[in-house]
Amino acid sequence: MTEHLTEADAGNPRRRPVADVLSVVRRNWWILLCSALLVGVIGLAFSVVQSSEYRSSATLYVTSGSDPNTQSAYQGSQAAQQRVASYVKLVTSDAIVMEALRDGSINLSMDEARERLTASAAPDTVLVTIGATDTDPERARALATAVAEAMTRYIETLEQPSGGGDSLAKLTVVSFASPAEKVAPRVLRNAGLSVLLGFFLGMLIVYLRERFDTVVRTAANVPSVVGSPVLASVPQEPMLRGGGTINFAAGATSGAAESYRRLRTNLAFSNVDKPPRVVLVASACPGEGKTTTALNLAASLADSGDRVVIVDGDLRRPEVAKRTGRQPAVGLTNYLRGDAKMEDLVQASDFPNLDVLTSGELPPNPAELLASDRAAAGIRELAGSYDYVVVDSPPILPVTDAAVTARSVDGVLLVVRAGSTKQPDLVDAVEMLRAANVSILGLIMNDVQSGNAGYRYSGYASTEEIAAVVKPTSSPATSATSPPVLAGGKQGEPSLGSALNSTGSGR
Incomplete structure (x- = not known):
């Protein structure tokens, strides 16, 4: 595939x-x-x-007495079962509770006793279980015992025929109140x-x-109204988060390196009839990794054998000179003011196929300069000398610089930082570019969690991978005699930082 x-x-x-x-x-x-x-x-x-609670229970057996209408033992059992449900209701009646409290000398009110009492009957049996719950285990047992005894006496009186004789039903305690057990908490x-x-x-x-959540985290979170494909998902890597650039010439095989190679390939397929050669790299808001993406895209294109120049079109907060160790004093603004020719401002390097045009001195009117005919002519001049021109621009939403610069390029690559870029901001940026009649080539997602970054070449990475990443320089201007150091690199290997360490011809 x-x-x-x-x-x-x-x-x-x-x-x-x-x-x-x-x-x-x-x-x-x-x-x-x-x-x-x-x-x-x-x-x-x-x-x-929570206060501890204890429970004690007693079990009673219901029997049917000498009912003259009872013709068999079976009928007597049925009569007993029919009475069970009524007996369960009687457990919390005033007559039973009052008698139990009086005979058991229990210091509780009628309402408190009712709250502590429960009664139940097992289905299809003649067994009634009386339970009492209290914070005092002895009182719980005493209450269960008193209610069970009150029930036996009360039912015997209640079931007594009006004409005298034996009770029609009676209750017998078959399991006396057990020692209270802790049930809560x-x-x-x-x-x-x-x-x-x-x-x-x-x-x-x-x-x-x-x-x-409106934050874009994966390619699936990109709003459908954007209508642009995700050309590459770059996984999280500490060196990239710090603004580093991968040294593709050293054979980097990390997930990020493969993602930028995939971006290089997908860029060529974005328009088969007329592949884009002048590309603007932008983002909706600051801090989404547009400069890091522009540098690594340029490096990957140069590694494939194409001649590439990266242009720092951010005339407000330029980063390319600082990250590549180039001289920031001369660059694009010198050309736009007519101070020098383009070929005299592009800084060559020992890194194969990659040159740099820094921003130059910061102007008071960057948007007007970038919208000028001279800016468009300068980009066309670079396009005539290089296979690819990669332009780093300011964010789209805060200022109009990116929108006006985009009119002079073949298309825009829109950078999104997973977990940071908000969907409404992305939609607004796309609408702004479309309003300027700018072609959006696709999206690049930075800082994607490894599980969402697409296919990975697991097992191919080695310790040399660390040496394939360049740390950004700490000084905005690095002299030709003090090249930036490649973190963990081997002596003699070219790196982007050390390669972009000398100035020269636009070629």
Whole structure:
């Protein structure tokens, strides 16, 4: 499968839902953990401070007496079962509770006693279970015993025929009130349920966060109204986050290096009839990695054998000179003012095929200079001397510089930082470019988590990969006798920092 197809597949909506869910969980694991721990601690604390409760229960057996209408033992059993439901209701009646409190000398009010009492009957049986719960285990046992005895006496009187004789039904205590057992709080159970509840609460928070989150995190989050393909997803790498440039000539095989090679390939396929040769690299807002992308795209194009010049078109906060160790005092603004020819301003390097045109002195009116006919002529002049011209520009939304410069190029590559760029900002930037009748070649996603960066060449990377990345220089101007140092590099290997260390002809 070709490189330009693999990246499209990475953002295909046919991605497995399970993989998407796992990606969301992996991204928000801290919310789930914090929610589960917080609710778990609250549940544990509540259980610890809660008063202990004890329960005692007694069991009674219902029998049917000498009912003259009873024709068989079976009918007697049926009559007893029919009475059971009524007896359960009587347990908390005024007559029973009052008698139990009086005879058992229990210091509780009628309402308090009712709250502590429960009664139940097993289906299809004649057994009634009376339970009493209290913070005092002895009082719980005494209450259960007193209610059971009151029930036996009350039912015997209640079932007495009006004409005298034996009771039609009676209750017999078959299991006296047991020693009260602790039933609450169940600390471990409550803590476990609280953790589980906290986890589900965290899942709800994550769902709502994802549902209303406007941040672009993967290619699938790119709004459909943008209508531009994601040409490359560059995975997170510490050196790139620090503004470094990959040394493709050293055979870098990291995931980021392969992503920029994929970008190089996809750029050639973006317009088969007329491949773009002059490319503007922009982003919606500051801090999304446009300069890093422009430098690495230029380096990857130069590594393929094409002659490339990178132009610092950011006349407000230029970065190219600082990151490449070039002299920032002379550059694009000198040409725009007519102070020098373009060929005298481009700084050559020992790095194969790659030259640099810095911004020059910062002007008070950058947008007017970039919109001038001389700026367009200068870009055309560079296009006639190089296979590729890569222009780094200011962000699109804060200023109009990128929009006016884009009119002089073949197309724009729009840089998006995963987890930072907001969808409304991206949509606004695209609409602004379209309003200027600018061709958008595609999107590049920076800082993508490795699981969302498309295909990776796992297993091919080595320790030499570290030597293939250049640290940005700390000084905006580096002299020709003090080249920037390649982090971990081998002696004699060319790097972008050391290569862009001498000035010379535009070629």
